[in-house]
Amino acid sequence: MQDFHIGKLVVVGVGLIGGSVAAALKRERLVDHVIGVGRSRANMQQALSAGVIDEMAQDPATAARDADLVLVAVPVRQTAGVLQQLPQCVADGVIVTDAGSTKRDFVQIAQEIFGSAAKNVVPGHPIAGAERSGVAAATADLFTGKRVVLTPLPDTDAKAVERVASMWRACGANVMQMSPEHHDAVFSAVSHLPHVLSYALVEMIASRDNSEELFSFAAGGFRDFTRIAGSSPEMWRDICAANADQVLRDIDAFQQALSLMAGHIRAGEMDKVEAVFAAAAKARNAWAKGFK
Amino acid sequence: MQDFHIGKLVVVGVGLIGGSVAAALKRERLVDHVIGVGRSRANMQQALSAGVIDEMAQDPATAARDADLVLVAVPVRQTAGVLQQLPQCVADGVIVTDAGSTKRDFVQIAQEIFGSAAKNVVPGHPIAGAERSGVAAATADLFTGKRVVLTPLPDTDAKAVERVASMWRACGANVMQMSPEHHDAVFSAVSHLPHVLSYALVEMIASRDNSEELFSFAAGGFRDFTRIAGSSPEMWRDICAANADQVLRDIDAFQQALSLMAGHIRAGEMDKVEAVFAAAAKARNAWAKGFK
Numbered sequence: 001m002q003d004f005h006i007g008k009l010v011v012v013g014v015g016l017i018g019g020s021v022a023a024a025l026k027r028e029r030l031v032d033h034v035i036g037v038g039r040s041r042a043n044m045q046q047a048l049s050a051g052v053i054d055e056m057a058q059d060p061a062t063a064a065r066d067a068d069l070v071l072v073a074v075p076v077r078q079t080a081g082v083l084q085q086l087p088q089c090v091a092d093g094v095i096v097t098d099a100g101s102t103k104r105d106f107v108q109i110a111q112e113i114f115g116s117a118a119k120n121v122v123p124g125h126p127i128a129g130a131e132r133s134g135v136a137a138a139t140a141d142l143f144t145g146k147r148v149v150l151t152p153l154p155d156t157d158a159k160a161v162e163r164v165a166s167m168w169r170a171c172g173a174n175v176m177q178m179s180p181e182h183h184d185a186v187f188s189a190v191s192h193l194p195h196v197l198s199y200a201l202v203e204m205i206a207s208r209d210n211s212e213e214l215f216s217f218a219a220g221g222f223r224d225f226t227r228i229a230g231s232s233p234e235m236w237r238d239i240c241a242a243n244a245d246q247v248l249r250d251i252d253a254f255q256q257a258l259s260l261m262a263g264h265i266r267a268g269e270m271d272k273v274e275a276v277f278a279a280a281a282k283a284r285n286a287w288a289k290g291f292k
Numbered sequence: 293m294q295d296f297h298i299g300k301l302v303v304v305g306v307g308l309i310g311g312s313v314a315a316a317l318k319r320e321r322l323v324d325h326v327i328g329v330g331r332s333r334a335n336m337q338q339a340l341s342a343g344v345i346d347e348m349a350q351d352p353a354t355a356a357r358d359a360d361l362v363l364v365a366v367p368v369r370q371t372a373g374v375l376q377q378l379p380q381c382v383a384d385g386v387i388v389t390d391a392g393s394t395k396r397d398f399v400q401i402a403q404e405i406f407g408s409a410a411k412n413v414v415p416g417h418p419i420a421g422a423e424r425s426g427v428a429a430a431t432a433d434l435f436t437g438k439r440v441v442l443t444p445l446p447d448t449d450a451k452a453v454e455r456v457a458s459m460w461r462a463c464g465a466n467v468m469q470m471s472p473e474h475h476d477a478v479f480s481a482v483s484h485l486p487h488v489l490s491y492a493l494v495e496m497i498a499s500r501d502n503s504e505e506l507f508s509f510a511a512g513g514f515r516d517f518t519r520i521a522g523s524s525p526e527m528w529r530d531i532c533a534a535n536a537d538q539v540l541r542d543i544d545a546f547q548q549a550l551s552l553m554a555g556h557i558r559a560g561e562m563d564k565v566e567a568v569f570a571a572a573a574k575a576r577n578a579w580a581k582g583f584k
Contacts, residue, residue: 127511147509189497190510194517196553197489199572204549205481206575215579217439218482219419221520223583225486228513229576233569241562251554255547257496261488262543270533277525280491283498284521287507291515 004166005030010067012037012060012082013074014047017099017126019138021071022052024171027140035063047135064089064096069167073099076238080109090117095157097122097164101187101235103151103180105242116155122164123151123180125187126173133232144172145292151180188246193254195236196247198229296458298323302359304352304374305366306330306339309391309418311430313363314344316463319432327355339427356381356388361459365391368530372401382409387449389414389456393479393527395443395472397534408447414456415443415472417479418465425524436464437584443472480538485546487528488539490521 006025011018014036025031036053037060038044044056057063060082064070067089072082079098090096091114100106103123110121128146148168152161165175178186205214240247264272298317303310306328317323328345329352330336336348349355352374356362359381364374371390382388383406392398395415402413420438440460444453457467470478497506532539556564 127509149509186502186506186509189500190506190514194493194514197493197550198517199569200549200553201486201489201546202572202576203568204546206571208481210478211575214478214482215575217419217441217478218579218583221523222482222486223580224516224519225490226576227516227580229569229572230580231513231573233566233573236569237562237566240557240565241560244557244560248554248557251550251557254493254496255550257492258489258543258547261492262540265532265536265540265543268533268536270529273532274525274529276495277491277521277528279498280494280521281523281525283503283507284494284518287510288515288519288522291510 004170005032006068006167007032008035008067008069009033010035010037010060010064010070011053012063012070012072013078014038014044014053014135014138015073016133016135016137016142017128018071018073019047019050019052019135020140020142021073021167021171022047023050023138023140024143025167026051028170030170035067037063043135047138050135050138052135052138059085061085061088064094067094069163070094070096071099071167072096075235076100076102076105076242077234079106080113083109083113087114087117090114090120093120095120095122095160095163097124097150097167099124099126101125101191101239102242103149103183107151107153107180118153119155119157120160122156122160124164124168125149125151125183126168128173141172143168146173148173148175149183150175150177151183152177153180184243184246188243188250192236192239192243192247193250195228195231196240196251197254198226199236202226202229296322296462298360298459300325300327300359300361302327302329302352302355302362303345304329304355304362304364305370306336306345306427306430307365308425308427308429308434309420310363310365311339311342311344311427312432312434313365313459313463314339315342315430315432316435317459318343320462322462327359329355335427339430342427342430344427344430351377353377353380356386357384359386361455362386362388363391363459364388367527368392368394368397368534369526371398372405375401375405379406379409382406382412385412387412387414387452387455389416389442389459391416391418393417393483393531394534395441395475399443399445399472410445411447411449412452414448414452416456416460417441417443417475418460420465433464435460438465440465440467441475442467442469443475444469445472476535476538480535480542484528484531484535484539485542487520487523488532488543489546490518491528494518494521 022034034053035055047053110118126148314326326345327347339345398415402410418440
């Protein structure tokens, strides 16, 4: 780790994630030159002024030539378009990684585009910063103490994996590995499903005739429960599309749990309702105690 | 309102709600004498030391004799037991109000116990402070800018209603009225259902074989979504019991909304999924903007 250093880093998509990685590596003096690639000239100019990037470019293929590492941190929907411009670099051994919230879809796209050269592609998912966006929100300590999950395949180049892991550790993150399948199952349960539930509840209330009155009586509990329903609809549409089978399995499991609870309430078996509530409260509060 | 003054206020259950009402009225010098009634001597002593109450008592009936107003702010489950000790006072014209989260059950209990004298009983529900508890958390400005819903019946004494409304306004609250039925329907949608959903999600995850791993990857969105699942299991069991028919109706409506969403995801109709997400995000963010 102490020998880790990047000569030329290319960040495609200089938003919250890409900008924060660049800022962290620059603060630690672990990168010589950062090229930011993006369409919005205003955003790139801002990144340049903030010293987050050293150079701006529009064409990923040209920028990534001879790069040590390419971080693709664009909205998931644009990832395939970016990768399609990188086959030559990847074939030449440039390491590419991403920051998307689902991993099976990224792996599949990388394999389709790069074939066996996909061994230089390391799928990644930093667990941080979903609430804000844009380079203006980028900060060198966004990943301090946060987790980054890498989901390499058995044939992914081990040195590439170690290189990407070192980059994230240099940003202060704790890096772990799991399979893309396992990643998507874990995050379906703890992230994707809660988002679907929160969106569904708000939409249910918003579509009622007295929605204005209902919202007027919503309080702090509602505010917390629905905070994630304020997230980007496009981003979460794409996550649900990419992880559809897992999300559907978890919606189904949740429906069953909810039906069971409704059955207890209907039967007046309030001791069973309390047992569910108590188990949940205990688990939640124990978890929250350790959560930073 | 400027003429509002209470001679003798009895607060049965000097916790967060009861203690905060007493503290607010005392700060405004709108009450002469506050008697706190409670079982826990330590808690009552703390209330006395803090100047929240002037006198402590154990028997509600004795304390409430000649009182101007009795606020019953005990856990909902204990409310009936308290009311059963007050028929003489209520018959004598002492005004009684409560602070419970459901109102049809309170109305029914008051009618059963007091008969026609229930006209002196004003059902109330302050929308504040569910997260904390105990007199130590009580504060004179807990209700500033918050809403209090009163649910009088057609035959509830108008002067009693105005008296209780004035008390809450003196605490800084905005007071509104609706029927007990409408109250329970509104709060089922915006409060009771979200609690049930949050508890159900946490319990679903906690009961999985890899729950420890799942929790370890839960992040800020999960924290917010599940905050209400850390609430008192007893309190929410009682709310679900008291409002069972409405809660069941809303669970059913939610399951239908969720099934519809699952159908869209299964069919790959991601434009429809996005439309639901977008409508929810718009409604939620508009609401949150105005929420204090």
